[in-house]
Amino acid sequence: MTASERTDEAEAATPPVDDGARLARRVELPDRAPPHQAAPVGELVFDVRDLSVFYGDFQAVRDVALPIRQNQITAFIGPSGCGKSTVLRCFNRMNDLIETARVRGSVRYHGVDLYGADVDPVEVRRRIGMVFQKPNPFPKSIYDNIAFGPKIAGYRGNMDGLVEESLRRAALWDEVKDKLKQSAFALSGGQQQRLCIARAIATSPDVVLMDEPASALDPIATLRIEELMYELKKDYTIIIVTHNMQQAARVSDRTAFFTVDVRDNGQRTGVLVEFDDTGKIFTNPGEQQTEDYITGRFG
Amino acid sequence: MATRAASVSATDVVRQNLRGKKFSFGGIVFEAFLLLMLLTALAILVTLIADIVAGALPVFRERGVVDFVTSPLSLAGDTAGVSTAILGSVSLTAIVALVSFPIGIGAAIYLEEYASDNRVTRFIGTNIRNLAGVPSIVYGLLGLAVIVELVDVIGLGGPGTTNGRNVVAAGLTMAILVLPIVIITATEALRAVPSSIREAGFGVGATRWEVIRHHVLPSAAPGILTGTILTLARAFGETAPLLLIGVATGFFSAGAGASFFDQLTGKYTALPVVVFSWSRQPTEGFQDNLAPAAIIVLLVVLFTANAAAVLLRNRYERKW
Amino acid sequence: MTTPHHEELRHRFDEDLHSIRMDTVRLGGLILENARRVSEAMLENDLDLGQQVLAADAEVDKLAAELERHAFETMALQQPMAGDLRFLVAITRMVYELERTGDLVANCAKAHAHGDGFALSPRARGLLAKAAKASSDVFAKGIEALADMNPDAGAELDRYDDTVDDLVSEFYTLLPTESEGSGLENAISLSRVARYLERIADHGVNVGQHVHYIVRGEFPGDARAAD
Numbered sequence: 001m002t003a004s005e006r007t008d009e010a011e012a013a014t015p016p017v018d019d020g021a022r023l024a025r026r027v028e029l030p031d032r033a034p035p036h037q038a039a040p041v042g043e044l045v046f047d048v049r050d051l052s053v054f055y056g057d058f059q060a061v062r063d064v065a066l067p068i069r070q071n072q073i074t075a076f077i078g079p080s081g082c083g084k085s086t087v088l089r090c091f092n093r094m095n096d097l098i099e100t101a102r103v104r105g106s107v108r109y110h111g112v113d114l115y116g117a118d119v120d121p122v123e124v125r126r127r128i129g130m131v132f133q134k135p136n137p138f139p140k141s142i143y144d145n146i147a148f149g150p151k152i153a154g155y156r157g158n159m160d161g162l163v164e165e166s167l168r169r170a171a172l173w174d175e176v177k178d179k180l181k182q183s184a185f186a187l188s189g190g191q192q193q194r195l196c197i198a199r200a201i202a203t204s205p206d207v208v209l210m211d212e213p214a215s216a217l218d219p220i221a222t223l224r225i226e227e228l229m230y231e232l233k234k235d236y237t238i239i240i241v242t243h244n245m246q247q248a249a250r251v252s253d254r255t256a257f258f259t260v261d262v263r264d265n266g267q268r269t270g271v272l273v274e275f276d277d278t279g280k281i282f283t284n285p286g287e288q289q290t291e292d293y294i295t296g297r298f299g
Numbered sequence: 300m301a302t303r304a305a306s307v308s309a310t311d312v313v314r315q316n317l318r319g320k321k322f323s324f325g326g327i328v329f330e331a332f333l334l335l336m337l338l339t340a341l342a343i344l345v346t347l348i349a350d351i352v353a354g355a356l357p358v359f360r361e362r363g364v365v366d367f368v369t370s371p372l373s374l375a376g377d378t379a380g381v382s383t384a385i386l387g388s389v390s391l392t393a394i395v396a397l398v399s400f401p402i403g404i405g406a407a408i409y410l411e412e413y414a415s416d417n418r419v420t421r422f423i424g425t426n427i428r429n430l431a432g433v434p435s436i437v438y439g440l441l442g443l444a445v446i447v448e449l450v451d452v453i454g455l456g457g458p459g460t461t462n463g464r465n466v467v468a469a470g471l472t473m474a475i476l477v478l479p480i481v482i483i484t485a486t487e488a489l490r491a492v493p494s495s496i497r498e499a500g501f502g503v504g505a506t507r508w509e510v511i512r513h514h515v516l517p518s519a520a521p522g523i524l525t526g527t528i529l530t531l532a533r534a535f536g537e538t539a540p541l542l543l544i545g546v547a548t549g550f551f552s553a554g555a556g557a558s559f560f561d562q563l564t565g566k567y568t569a570l571p572v573v574v575f576s577w578s579r580q581p582t583e584g585f586q587d588n589l590a591p592a593a594i595i596v597l598l599v600v601l602f603t604a605n606a607a608a609v610l611l612r613n614r615y616e617r618k619w
Numbered sequence: 620m621t622t623p624h625h626e627e628l629r630h631r632f633d634e635d636l637h638s639i640r641m642d643t644v645r646l647g648g649l650i651l652e653n654a655r656r657v658s659e660a661m662l663e664n665d666l667d668l669g670q671q672v673l674a675a676d677a678e679v680d681k682l683a684a685e686l687e688r689h690a691f692e693t694m695a696l697q698q699p700m701a702g703d704l705r706f707l708v709a710i711t712r713m714v715y716e717l718e719r720t721g722d723l724v725a726n727c728a729k730a731h732a733h734g735d736g737f738a739l740s741p742r743a744r745g746l747l748a749k750a751a752k753a754s755s756d757v758f759a760k761g762i763e764a765l766a767d768m769n770p771d772a773g774a775e776l777d778r779y780d781d782t783v784d785d786l787v788s789e790f791y792t793l794l795p796t797e798s799e800g801s802g803l804e805n806a807i808s809l810s811r812v813a814r815y816l817e818r819i820a821d822h823g824v825n826v827g828q829h830v831h832y833i834v835r836g837e838f839p840g841d842a843r844a845a846d
Contacts, residue, residue: 002789004745004746004749004786004789006782006785008749092502094498094501094502097498097501099415099416122504122505122506123504124504125501125502125503125504126503126504129502129503130502132495132498132499132502134495136493136495136496136498136499137499138496138499138500138514139496139514139517139518148500148503148505148513149503149504149505152503152504152505152509152513153504196499199499199503200502200503202503203503203504220628223628223629224628226629227628227629227630227631230630230631246698249695249696249697249698250629250631250632250696250697250698278696279692279695279696282692282695282696283691283692283695
């Protein structure tokens with residue numbers, strides 16, 4: 001039998017092979033835009049120009065300019081001492097609490113100058129929440145931790161509902177719903193940090209600042225926080241400072257790379273080197289300094 | 300061959316060195332010496348207390364503790380009691396608390412939470428610490444020179460010849476004496492509150508006062524409380540200023556039918572002073588029995604206060 | 620790729636991997652459609668259809684480049700390990716296989732257009748039809764293996780590939796006769812097309828092998844070679 005004849009026989013016996021169209025239809029596609037496509041550019045939440053921060057005579061940060069857009073996760077990376085936390089704390093005026101701190105330049109939040117004379121820093125901190133490096137729940141019950149912020153802000157609505165909502169959004173509700181009156185210190189480190197996230201979002205901010213939120217946690221707890229950030233992105237704008245580059249790569253949409261500039265007189269000042277889409281920063285950065293840091297050639 | 304022999308001997312050497320305890324003569328002698336010091340100190344204390352208890356025992360056995368504690372001052376050895384003195388000491392301590400706590404704790408909160416850290420505040424802090432170490436008799440002189448006059452002038456001088464030498468003046472003097480201590484203990488308690496708690500409070504949009512009121516003070520409260528108890532215990536037992544200000548060794552009030560105000564502003568006495576005066580009284584029984592009995596009462600109060608402070612501190616420390 | 624544990628972490632990463640796989644399958648589907656189209660064009664002597672095939676190839680190249688970029692970016696951003704890493708590396712290789720396949724399909728169209736169509740005797744025509752169908756079937760099976768993440772498609776793919784090779788060999792035997800009938804150039808073009816069809820099937824087999832590598836961690840030949 002020739003090959004041709006064999007083929008005829010075989011064809012009679014076997015079912016037809018999928019063609020391209022049927023093949024394409026067989027595979028399922030999640031019902032949203034593929035993640036790698038850039039999301040539509042959101043509104044400008046923060047507009048920073050010529051930002052410099054001084055602690056007394058020491059200049060910690062020099063001439064930083066960057067835009068932060070809505071519903072994105074922006075990461076600040078860089079070696080220690082490069083001023084990433086200092087810049088972050090400018091966004092909610094936490095630097096005000098340090099006596100010798102002076103902030104120069106402009107930080108605009110939805111167009112309003114954050115350091116204007118008529119701006120109340122207390123109100124700023126309600127709208128721009130913060131999560132700190134080491135989980136720092138209040139020495140109170142889980143419920144009271146969440147309820148404190150809204151209470152002093154004058155919230156008169158259904159507090160139980162607000163507490164539940166905040167805990168749900170922080171992916172902690174199921175684990176604590178039966179022990180809301182227990183001390184917050186009874187929770188594990190990862191749970192405490194999620195509690196701090198819930199506390200931060202209880203005042204209904206539109207921005208959440210995170211200062212190395214996972215650096216005190218074990219790897220699994222870290223990944224859970226990262227999952228959580230991905231979910232929170234839908235409703236909040238997130239800025240995260242991290243010394244873990246890989247975390248910035250996994251989690252953020254935009255990345256800002258800071259470094260330390262050492263002057264002739266020995267003064268070490270933080271400067272912004274590059275700010276771009278995370279994909280570009282980690283595959284093809286524009287600046288050599290960035291490439292050196294990303295590839296671990298320079299710490 | 301050579302290495303095997305070498306390794307065998309190495310094992311032997313190690314074995315030899317590890318086995319058998321070394322006899323260190325010097326170490327044992329030193330340890331014995333330290334133990335001896337401890338026993339000596341304990342022996343002294345035990346002797347002291349035994350001596351006092353021995354002296355006080357007849358009083359308690361004859362009259363019972365309750366009778367002794369509830370009988371007023373008297374010149375007769377078999378009816379004299381410490382009730383007047385206790386009343387005086389308690390009033391004194393109450394005044395100390397009322398005056399020194401608000402001022403001291405308030406000052407501590409301001410220094411710790413509001414004031415900036417500069418040369419002036421550091422200077423103030425140093426001086427407060429110095430004042431805490433000033434001998435109490437100096438405060439007595441201050442009391443005599445200033446407070447007594449002040450009390451008299453503002454109308455609290457009291458009936459008769461008291462002229463301001465009353466429990467009000469004594470209380471105010473004591474309050475000034477313990478004020479530095481109150482400030483220091485309150486400051487320490489406030490400093491012990493981790494700054495991360497404050498940061499968290501500010502982070503959710505609280506004002507400085509809200510952070511202090513809802514987070515710092517509740518956390519520092521156990522420490523402040525412990526400090527106040529110890530301060531009151533100190534005030535209860537302090538003697539020198541009272542002697543200077545001139546404490547009556549007689550009765551509390553100006554007379555049986557005197558008003559409460561007159562009682563308050565009239566002559567008075569306090570427990571440590573009673574101890575002092577009874578130990579100099581030549582009348583039979585006072586020096587040998589009654590004074591020790593009064594000392595026992597004083598010690599019981601002090602020990603109880605200290606124990607309460609320690610219990611409180613332990614209880615609240617566990618909560619963290 | 621990774622077995623699910625009691626808790627699902629790295630959703631974003633999993634979604635990314637899934638979409639890369641689906642994009643690859645879809646790319647394969649596009650190429651497959653083009654292959655069927657060029658086969659029809661050659662057999663029905665439809666030059667316009669041939670032009671469509673060439674135009675579609677430009678789209679194929681663009682998608683392949685984008686897919687490769689996406690895979691590289693995911694590797695940079697997500698630090699893949701083990702199966703995830705094998706998957707992404709294999710995807711970049713498969714994209715190459717797919718792109719080459721797309722080029723081969725386009726080459727068939729070019730060969731067809733060059734001579735303004737083929738002259739085919741009925742017998743040659745029948746054989747060409749079978750060969751073309753068998754060739755794109757192998758390719759389709761390779762893509763299907765990726766869609767199903769089936770590491771065992773290899774054996775079946777080998778069989779089908781053998782069939783293609785046999786059909787193509789048989790076709791070659793006809794060519795001398797064809798060249799006598801319709802000219803040397805025509806025969807040469809047909810021989811080129813036959814070669815392209817054979818290589819399309821080979822690429823399909825390679826895709827199947829890559830799927831085996833992703834799932835099992837080695838290529839099908841390795842275990843046998845070690846024995």
